[in-house]
Amino acid sequence: MGSSMEEKVVAVIMVGGPTKGTRFRPLSLNIPKPLFPIAGQPMVHHPISACKRIPNLAQIYLVGFYEEREFALYVSAISNELKVPVRYLREDKPHGSAGGLYHFRNLIMEDSPSHIFLLNCDVCCSFPLPEMLEAHRGYGGIGTLLVIKVSPESASQFGELVADPVTNELLHYTEKPETFVSDRINCGVYVFTPEIFNAIGDVSTERKDRATLKRVSSFEALQPATRIPTDFVRLDQDILSPLAGKKQLYTYETMDFWEQIKSPGMSLRCSGLYLSQFRLTSPQLLASGDGTSSAIVIGDVYIHPSAKVHPTAKIGPNVSISANARVGPGVRLISCIILDDVEIMENAVVTNAIVGWKSSIGRWSRVQAEGVYNTKLGVTILGDSVSVEDEVVVTSSIVLPNKTLNVSVQDEIIL
Numbered sequence: 001m002g003s004s005m006e007e008k009v010v011a012v013i014m015v016g017g018p019t020k021g022t023r024f025r026p027l028s029l030n031i032p033k034p035l036f037p038i039a040g041q042p043m044v045h046h047p048i049s050a051c052k053r054i055p056n057l058a059q060i061y062l063v064g065f066y067e068e069r070e071f072a073l074y075v076s077a078i079s080n081e082l083k084v085p086v087r088y089l090r091e092d093k094p095h096g097s098a099g100g101l102y103h104f105r106n107l108i109m110e111d112s113p114s115h116i117f118l119l120n121c122d123v124c125c126s127f128p129l130p131e132m133l134e135a136h137r138g139y140g141g142i143g144t145l146l147v148i149k150v151s152p153e154s155a156s157q158f159g160e161l162v163a164d165p166v167t168n169e170l171l172h173y174t175e176k177p178e179t180f181v182s183d184r185i186n187c188g189v190y191v192f193t194p195e196i197f198n199a200i201g202d203v204s205t206e207r208k209d210r211a212t213l214k215r216v217s218s219f220e221a222l223q224p225a226t227r228i229p230t231d232f233v234r235l236d237q238d239i240l241s242p243l244a245g246k247k248q249l250y251t252y253e254t255m256d257f258w259e260q261i262k263s264p265g266m267s268l269r270c271s272g273l274y275l276s277q278f279r280l281t282s283p284q285l286l287a288s289g290d291g292t293s294s295a296i297v298i299g300d301v302y303i304h305p306s307a308k309v310h311p312t313a314k315i316g317p318n319v320s321i322s323a324n325a326r327v328g329p330g331v332r333l334i335s336c337i338i339l340d341d342v343e344i345m346e347n348a349v350v351t352n353a354i355v356g357w358k359s360s361i362g363r364w365s366r367v368q369a370e371g372v373y374n375t376k377l378g379v380t381i382l383g384d385s386v387s388v389e390d391e392v393v394v395t396s397s398i399v400l401p402n403k404t405l406n407v408s409v410q411d412e413i414i415l
Helices: 045-051 068-082 096-103 129-139 196-213 218-222 235-243 264-281
Strands: 009-016 057-064 086-090 115-120 123-125 143-149 159-163 170-175 184-192 249-253 258-260 301-303 319-321 332-338 349-355 366-368 380-382 393-395
Touching: 009 045, 009 096, 045 057, 045 068, 045 115, 057 068, 068 086, 096 115, 096 196, 096 235, 115 129, 123 184, 123 264, 129 143, 129 184, 129 249, 143 159, 159 235, 159 249, 170 235, 170 249, 184 235, 196 235, 258 264, 264 301, 264 332, 264 349, 366 380, 380 393
Parallel strands: 009 057, 009 115, 057 086, 143 249, 301 319, 319 332, 332 349, 349 366, 349 380, 366 393
Antiparallel strands: 115 184, 123 258, 143 184, 159 170, 159 184
16 A cells, blocks of 8 residues: 555545435535535535545445435536536435445545545534544544534433553444433444445345345244345444444544534534634625624634624524525624525514524514524524514414414414
8 A cells, every 4th residue: 555645535525415414404405414504514515524524535436315406406506616526425224324335435436546435424523633633643543533522411312432542452342322321422423444344244145144044933923024125224323333343433522613504503603613614714604794894803703705784793602604695784693594685674574583584583573482593492493484474473382484473473384
């Protein structure tokens, strides 16, 4: 093998599919969840731009079940912007997180990469990928997982793991255990050597052998088929758990932020995390203003260049305003995502909310919530083309597309 300077690296980002984004409704009714804007950029843009920092990156693959046409424009635009080939690969059926990687192994290995990054699209973190790669080269083995320390109360929602405190070897891994195992969890970001394909292939082969050898009783033959398809391989249960403690897998712990973007409420929290990271990585994306010639901006705020914001408005912290939005005089925006073509009229207030495409909020109206991001109604969501009339208050509610609200609502889901 040549020196590390000549070794090529590829990245694979799992983007899921329409059946996976149900918790993201009503926002995913309009747009694939990976393309939903967070901090002014599509969700998948954040891991893609992080991959750009990997030395000798040859290619980025997006793997999922969405129709290719839904990603075609974005893939073309981001390839040109980052000057890195990005390609969308559509799975014909679910293969599992490891099975999806294995299904496209020939394409992924086209550039003969020495290392393969695997990332989940709905992860929000600082993606310390070059540091992970360097650590992995030092460890040896076939893979390194990004891990983080969380509170013992929340650990059971994720894959918990035990690592050697000296060597960082992964000793034990269990997915969403019923009893407490560890306060270290799997972040859903990995770097592997091509040997990972052998490990996944072995699982498939073993399943095929078992299926061939197993005698089926007359009773079992009458039961509906429940066995896992031989080519469906889960990374956590089928690869990480069996290989733990065999000097094959290692961990790299991040001290930065980490969240999973499973719901619209979490997307608002993650928007704030990415906006604060922009201070370090992309300060040119953050807006500023003192109320003289432009609106007063407090904290971390993104305003699309085509948006029109009145100088008497007050924006921030944690606000993202998308293309062609119009924000009127005296408007106050706090902790919210304003999507394309929204109009917010004078003296309206929006706080802890996501305002859907082409929606309008009338004069002196309020769209607000308690701001508990991980609860169902902790963030108010207006779907596409919702109209809130003048002097209406919408609190902790979810409003489906194309509704008109002329009376105030609280703690409701408006169908």
